Amino acid sequence: MGFHARLEDAWSASGSMLCVGLDPDPTRFPAALDGAPDAIERFCIAIVDATADLVCAFKPQIAHFAAHRAETELERVCAHIREHHPDVVLVLDAKRGDIGSTASQYAREAFGRYGADAVTVNPYLGTDSVVPFLEHGGVIALCRTSNPGSGELQDLDVGGEPLFVRVATMVAEQWSQYGDCGLVVGATYPAQLTQVRAVAPTLPILLPGIGAQGGDLDASVTAGATAPGRGLLVSSSREILYASAGDDFVAAARAAAQRTRDAIAAVSPSARSH
């Protein structure tokens, strides 16, 4: 089953647009995990099991594993998600982007090794750099990212529209001919999200930037949801993973995930009544 169909089912089954990002940071782990050789794996699986019924997706961020030589732990976390929470979509956040022959190797990593439903990609190299991914799974392209400097290139005017709108159009019209696509738009830029929705009315949008980055949840969900509970993967990482620094981190993470899920759901329906 493809990325879009899996995501539709996940939205239905969970009643949630929350996507929990797995960004393990061993310096913030609770004391109970101190010194454990598989602390990253145990921490992530504890978070996954505590929140799986509250989310439509999990999104491991591969840099946080690679920096700690923990690719094997990431494999086991992904296998655990697929085995124990098969209805939850698995997005590998890797922001890949390379020429075709190399893209094929990255596709093998994302979809074969880690079993992801979709992988985040960078659009700068153009369509031929993502076709090898779309032959095997979904891609979610960076469009208007959540960081402060995102506008430096992404807002440049290209023939009467900003570059990020051109990217959204390229993904919606060209890339989508090859497979199931989505877009990344930061919750820190709700006005730009409205511009993206004008040219990509149906693509799933991965929305990072709420919480630590200061994004506007209400305005973003209003601008981005396509129907109640549909259209968005609202990503939250640190606020959930590190809701407590103590050994009660599992319960605290679940409570934080519930609050975020409910805050998202409280916005979504009204958005569609406009």
Place this chain on the structure above:
Amino acid sequence: MGFHARLEDAWSASGSMLCVGLDPDPTRFPAALDGAPDAIERFCIAIVDATADLVCAFKPQIAHFAAHRAETELERVCAHIREHHPDVVLVLDAKRGDIGSTASQYAREAFGRYGADAVTVNPYLGTDSVVPFLEHGGVIALCRTSNPGSGELQDLDVGGEPLFVRVATMVAEQWSQYGDCGLVVGATYPAQLTQVRAVAPTLPILLPGIGAQGGDLDASVTAGATAPGRGLLVSSSREILYASAGDDFVAAARAAAQRTRDAIAAVSPSARSH
């Protein structure tokens, strides 16, 4: 010692602008390595030892290791280069690009775990996405890539110049304030390389695309070299790694590297006499 100083010394010591790309493909390995559990590591180290005196840099492409669960082998290949060929620059080809907190994790991977002198990055997220890298090592930004679809976004007109020229200017003027930078320009586009050199006259340029991709070595070296033997890392991978499919692959790789080094050197001086 920083990336630029290391590269200057490597150009001087080797008399070469050749950069051998390490893109291991087990399906193309010689029979002698069939079934060896550490075949990727042994193959790469054999190539490295056979060509180290002919190159200014080695450039492992991380996707080709990640697809085969071979990060530990990549660590050992990088350690071998640093220990046995300390004058050769080590470029990690990973094309990273992410928000600052994640970029810090990728920097730790590239410079800490693998000990690279520089890492390739994607410019789409802007300046704040590369500062965490430049605090610890060099970055080489994608500018005009070698693939067929590179022009889709990179050639878009942004206020009277193409996007890739704007990227080159941003890297030369802004990013370079934070550390040692370079650019990636494909040998498949020598006219665009001339445009890049007009706004970035001194930055090192990583030049992929000769050989299998059909790039124009003569025109590219003429356009890109800043002085005889200076200014470029001319990357070649498949033509050297797989010069022979037989157990004579080491000698064949060395011969191919010598031919490429000499072909580069034959162009470079005349370029500067214009």
